[in-house]
Amino acid sequence: MKLPVIVYPDKRLKLVSAEVTEFDTDLHSFLNNMYDTMIESNGIGLAAIQVAIPKRILVLCIPNEEGDQNYEDLLEIINPVLSNEKGSIVYQEGCLSVPNFYEDIERHEKVTLNYQDRHGKPQQLEAEGLLSVAIQHELDHLDGKLFIEKLSYTRRKKFEKEYKKLLKSKKKETD
Ligand code: Y12
Ligand code: CO
Numbered sequence: 496m497k498l499p500v501i502v503y504p505d506k507r508l509k510l511v512s513a514e515v516t517e518f519d520t521d522l523h524s525f526l527n528n529m530y531d532t533m534i535e536s537n538g539i540g541l542a543a544i545q546v547a548i549p550k551r552i553l554v555l556c557i558p559n560e561e562g563d564q565n566y567e568d569l570l571e572i573i574n575p576v577l578s579n580e581k582g583s584i585v586y587q588e589g590c591l592s593v594p595n596f597y598e599d600i601e602r603h604e605k606v607t608l609n610y611q612d613r614h615g616k617p618q619q620l621e622a623e624g625l626l627s628v629a630i631q632h633e634l635d636h637l638d639g640k641l642f643i644e645k646l647s648y649t650r651r652k653k654f655e656k657e658y659k660k661l662l663k664s665k666k667k668e669t670d
Contacts, residue, residue, distance in 0.1 A: 496528050497535045498546040503593045503658070509639040512542075512549045515573050518615035522552075526571050526613055529554045534564065538591045540629045542636030545592050551575065553633040557626050570620075572610045575634055579607035579621075586628040588642045595661055596654060600645050602631045 501507055515522065525548070533541040533554055543552040555570040582604030589597040605623045608630055612618050622630055632642055643654060 496531055498528050498532045500532065500536060500541075500545050500591050501547050502591075503641060503643070505592075507547055507549070508544060508592055508636070508641060510544060510549045511639050512544055512551045512637045515550050515552060515611070518573075518611070518613060522573075523613055526552070526554065530556075530566075530569060530571075533591075536591050539564070539625075540633045541591065542633045544636050544639075551637050553637070555626070555629050555633065557629065571613050572608070572630075572633075573612065573615075575608055575610040575630075575637070577606050577608055577631070577634060579605070581605040584624070584628060586625065588628065588632055590632070590642055592636075593641060593643060593658075596643070596658065598642070598646060598650070598654075600628075600632075600642050602628050606630060 529541055529543065529546065529552070532546060533556065539557055540553065540555045543550045551574050553572045553575070555572065556564045556568055558564050559568065580603035583601055584604040585599050585601050587597050588600045604627060605621070606627050607619065607621055609617065609619050635642065643651060646654060
């Protein structure tokens with residue numbers, strides 16, 4: 496089931512999400528709904544707070560070389576901890592909670608991620624490239640941060656002006 500995605504400037508996106516302690520069937524159905532929401536919204540990553548649930552949960556599904564997102568490549572990441580950050584990479588990022596805006600953002604090129612899976616089992620992965628960027632983008636959501644906070648002062652000003660205009664025109668469409 497697809498869930499509604501909240502969008503900037505919704506204040507809930509600023510919340511620091513809480514650790515998950517129960518790995519039960521409710522968590523499993525929520526993870527399934529997060530997957531449906533991400534895929535049906537054409538996303539490659541989604542954090543629980545983007546569907547208004549302030550828990551340390553994210554899903555990622557990086558497209559393969561043909562551009563297909565396969566269920567086997569789905570990562571369900573709970574209570575993640577980042578370490579071993581190395582190098583730097585600039586990647587054009589987008590976010591389902593900041594529609595119609597894409598910008599080059601600098602992140603670490605390689606990271607190690609420790610997390611728990613849907614059964615609470617500890618897991619570890621090494622990531623680089625797009626997976627590394629997407630992990631860092633989604634982890635920021637768990638701490639109430641958005642990629643637009645990484646923009647320069649002038650770029651952020653320009654974004655705010657353009658985004659306000661966009662929200663206004665969208666509101667007109669629905670009125
Ligand atoms: C690089 C790229 C993405 C991330 C984080 C995860 N972000 C997303 O999955 C964003 C997806 C997205 C999809 C949209 O829908 C379409 O393009 C059809 C979209 O649409 C609009 O803005 C209208 C926006 C974002 C990290 C690193
Ligand atoms: Co995002």
